[in-house]
Amino acid sequence: MTPLSLSPRETARRRLLDALRREGPMARVEIGHHLGMSPASVSELAAGLLDEGVLVAEDSADQGSGLLRGRPKTRLYFAETLGSVVGVWTGFNRIELRLLDSAGRTRASRHVERPLRNLGGEELMDVLAHTIAAFAEESGARDVKAVGLACQGYVDTRDGIVAWSPVLGTRDLPLASGLSQRLGKPVLMENDASAMAFAIAQRNADLRSGRTACLMVGDGVGLGFLIQGELYRGARFGGSEFGHVRLRRSGPQCRCGGRGCIEAYLADYALHRDAQLIDHRPAPTLLLPGEEAMEAIVEQARSGDTALLNLFHAAGEVLGDAVGILIQTLEPDHIVICGPGTRAMDLLRPAFEAALKSQTIPELRALATIHVVESSMDLLTEGVVMQALRELDLDLARLRAA
Amino acid sequence: MTPLSLSPRETARRRLLDALRREGPMARVEIGHHLGMSPASVSELAAGLLDEGVLVAEDSADQGSGLLRGRPKTRLYFAETLGSVVGVWTGFNRIELRLLDSAGRTRASRHVERPLRNLGGEELMDVLAHTIAAFAEESGARDVKAVGLACQGYVDTRDGIVAWSPVLGTRDLPLASGLSQRLGKPVLMENDASAMAFAIAQRNADLRSGRTACLMVGDGVGLGFLIQGELYRGARFGGSEFGHVRLRRSGPQCRCGGRGCIEAYLADYALHRDAQLIDHRPAPTLLLPGEEAMEAIVEQARSGDTALLNLFHAAGEVLGDAVGILIQTLEPDHIVICGPGTRAMDLLRPAFEAALKSQTIPELRALATIHVVESSMDLLTEGVVMQALRELDLDLARLRAA
DNA sequence: TTGATTTATTCAAGCTGTGAATAAAGTAGG
DNA sequence: CCTACTTTATTCACAGCTTGAATAAATCAA
Known part of the structure; x- marks a missing residue:
């Protein structure tokens, strides 16, 4: 799924969207300052993203806190219509679930106590698919675009295969494709420590x-x-x-x-x-x-x-x-x-x-x-969704380009 | 010394010179094939390098082995006038020396048995400077442009400081600057295992x-x-x-x-x-x-x-x-x-x-x-010189640009 | 209403890399 | 010796990306 190298545009686009997810709505100037980009570049990038419907301009209403001189900023943020992503962490006897919108804001979360260790591969995928679908249902999310799944073990992130995990009884389980089939949505996998690392780094610039x-x-x-x-x-x-x-x-x-x-x-x-x-x-x-x-x-x-x-x-x-x-x-x-x-x-x-x-x-x-x-482990589900969202961003851009 | 990131041009230039050092003289087409670059780009790059005097075009004489149809290739290679670099490895009771020209070809090498462990910092630098100068002298190299020095231990490659080494009695020794003063030439340092790794990778594309x-x-x-x-x-x-x-x-x-x-x-x-x-x-x-x-x-x-x-x-x-x-x-x-x-x-x-x-x-x-x-350890001196040469390549380009 | 001020866009220009056309430099064959 | 052919190198126009500067836009202050 992840391409070997990103074009300059894709890199810039990713940096912009990453910054918005981390910092919340920002005006073009602010984005420029934040990323060390020229206003011209930000304008150009933003125009594309607005055009694609990824971002929308905030109503220039009640942001008045501070100096009110000059042309007011118009903040950019993710369109509500982009849908959401479910992040899942499977532990030994526990499934952690979280629903985030495309801006990375949590909309719902819960966890389910359920021993998973003794299930076979097919059974496990059935249980997971069912749990995820039920969670999405009960959260009233009809716009789930993808699922991000994290677990312990050796996770092949490209193919979505778990080579070995202490959580699973089976080896070399094609978990992503199995779930993807059942749910009818793309499923992106990540090792759980990696997801956690990413989430923590999103919160600390250092x-x-x-x-x-x-x-x-x-x-x-x-x-x-x-x-x-x-x-x-x-x-x-x-x-x-x-x-x-x-x-x-x-x-x-x-x-x-x-x-x-x-x-x-x-x-x-x-x-x-x-x-x-x-x-x-x-x-x-x-x-x-x-x-x-x-x-x-x-x-x-x-x-x-x-x-x-x-x-x-x-x-x-x-x-x-x-x-x-x-x-x-x-x-x-x-x-x-x-x-x-x-x-x-x-x-x-x-x-x-x-x-x-x-x-x-x-x-x-x-x-x-x-x-x-x-x-705690719920930060982890955030991390895996963040990574999934970045993949979706890329896909979206490529879809438009094609 | 090493900059944080290279401009596209610098990267391309480096790739070209690296390839020439590894593969020997090549015609522009061959370089293009080798690096996946368009002939136009190679031509442009080569023009600059010929202009700067880094490369020279080979006499289109005796290369006739194979098809002789079409315009003959003119191979490019490093100018002889660019000078040479001495690579040094300091072990416990042994100094390994090697002289390479700017194309990375060995011109001379020798080693000196000499216990180093009990020397103080100043003494050590005196001994090393003397040994290096004598080696250059006896090899008839009057065009030594820089020295690459590798040793065991924690080597700060940017500042040329050895924080700790089993070979040295002293801590935090500013070896590069000390030697540089004594020899009147830039001295570039490297951890010895890194130098070896680099040299080995130069010989195996995998x-x-x-x-x-x-x-x-x-x-x-x-x-x-x-x-x-x-x-x-x-x-x-x-x-x-x-x-x-x-x-x-x-x-x-x-x-x-x-x-x-x-x-x-x-x-x-x-x-x-x-x-x-x-x-x-x-x-x-x-x-x-x-x-x-x-x-x-x-x-x-x-x-x-x-x-x-x-x-x-x-x-x-x-x-x-x-x-x-x-x-x-x-x-x-x-x-x-x-x-x-x-x-x-x-x-x-x-x-x-x-x-x-x-x-x-x-x-x-x-x-x-x-x-x-x-x-053996003499491959190592090759590695450290290769790295030094790449730094010199960059400096040369920047000098011309300024 | 005018001017000041800040934000956003446009535009020309620079840097890099590419495909296609063109030029160059030879050999092969009559 | 001349022509056709073949391969190598260069040139050129163009595309992708980024930028500084000029310009336009949107507001408040007076």
Whole structure:
């Protein structure tokens, strides 16, 4: 779906629409300032977009706050008629749904508790298609133009195939085409950490310059890597399942079948499992703990439970090693630690910082500023929709051109 | 030195000169075919370069091998008058020197055995300047336009500062400016693994497409990463000292002061040290073993020495883990293992492949083709000169433009 | 109503790259 | 030796994109 390289026009167009989605309605001059474009260029681009019906000019009414001299600005924004996109995140036993309009504004969202792990490929696609259709229906959205779908695992973003995912029982599942058939709409896929990284960078201009490595800790551990605000694409898959890098030769069991993966220390399921073991309760199945259960563990640790503190210490150390590897390999300008796992950052931090320090020389460590962003999974659905919207923008332009 | 982004013209110019350096003299049509450029563009570009005196047209004499119909080609190539560049690699107790003309052809090369580790910054720069000047002198090169210098460690390519290097006793040494003052010529620096990666990619077109991670194993372990044939640049330093990623919590001692780094298993000094320990000889100082010593160890292992085989087994395992991390993080299209360390690839391979397999899922592993390139350190000096030449090309163009 | 002020558009010009026509420089063959 | 043919190189007009400057537009202030 994504073309190899964009024409200058397409790039400029994309920059303009991206800016509008991030900043809200803007007048042409403002866009020019924002993007460092000449007024002539903005005018030209805007004329095209207005012509195509992508943008509309705002009524020059009540914007009067400030100087009222000179010709008033006419702000541009997305046409309401462009339709909307549903963003979906599939977790272990939970589906997160969100409806956004073409401007990127949330119109509705909800989540569904539903175990997905034991479904076959066809069943899963049926369930997803049904859930998505029902959500669109109940949200009164009759103008859904596409679906953006994010999940853990190795996601081939071009073909919409999930090569492997801890969430799925099946390998090499053509999820996008299957859903697309069922829903009659294009379905665009993304690795979940990549989607999260993109969404976070949309909200922080700093993170859109240079290189940003975004480590998402939650149900698993994923990595989204951005260069100049654009997602780095590897040979085939989008984001990396960085959580399955094996850091300890003989560490705890991981969902992937291996041992000592980063995930096996840091992910919710791992912390929960190990906490249960301490309490001599029977080892739980691989069902993911809910947020309350995780909060309870964190609280217990904060109140001084030594055995639990040791767990977080080990996890923090692994996090430090992981960030150390990222710094040594990618030398990013920014490192973001995000996802539900940041809830315990206070507990992780001492060991995290000690491990990071022992891995990297100060000159190297000084390069990357480390941001801890408390982000829940619903930001993620925003990210995947944003990416989908950009693809639709392109398609629209090409359709007109042809 | 390197500008943030190149103008279209500069890009085209660079592509043309790169192609000529790689492929040798070519006629305009051939260049056009090679680069997918229209004859009109090539003509225009070439006219400029001929005008500036960068290129000259070959005498249309003795090229007659093949069809002789039609207007004969006039091949273009670099003017002899453009001068030459010295490429230098500084190792632990060895300096590798090479003189190349502006076409990238080697005119002279030699190496000097000289311990460098215990010199202070000023002393080191004196020694290097003297060695380089003497080499240029003895090679009869009176037209040296610049020096390219590669070494291990964290090299700030923009400012020519070595933040840390196992080779140097000093931190944050402004090596480029120091040498530049002494020699009266511009000095361009590069991390040694990056230089090697670039040189190898110049010789293999495959490696110039997509993403190529190049792991150099020798005195240490370094990583050069290429995207579409261009060196990936992190926030500050060029290549990464990937060898100092700590893979084992309590592994053998590393030169960096840490334990369990990749280097501490794979680098020549590590293998040599551990081999000595087996033989109950006193642990050697950090002097690097020569090629003969390393060959001897490898031969002894090949003949069935179990203790030595175990060393190579452990090293191979670490190599597999390292490549696994690279695949999981960068998802490259190509992985190159190069440097003197490949001499023992047969011994490393079984453990290497087993470790790699246990780290990565087959879908992921299938993406990256693994190339083992037997390359000695003198290829490296070629790489650093190539990069320096490209910078000079740009400077030349800008000089004329101004 | 006029002038000041800010926003938007238009226009000519520059830079880059291309296809098509044209020129150039030879060989092949009579 | 001349003509036809073939391949290489250049020229030229044009298209795509961006820009600075001039111009037009839309409002408020006086």
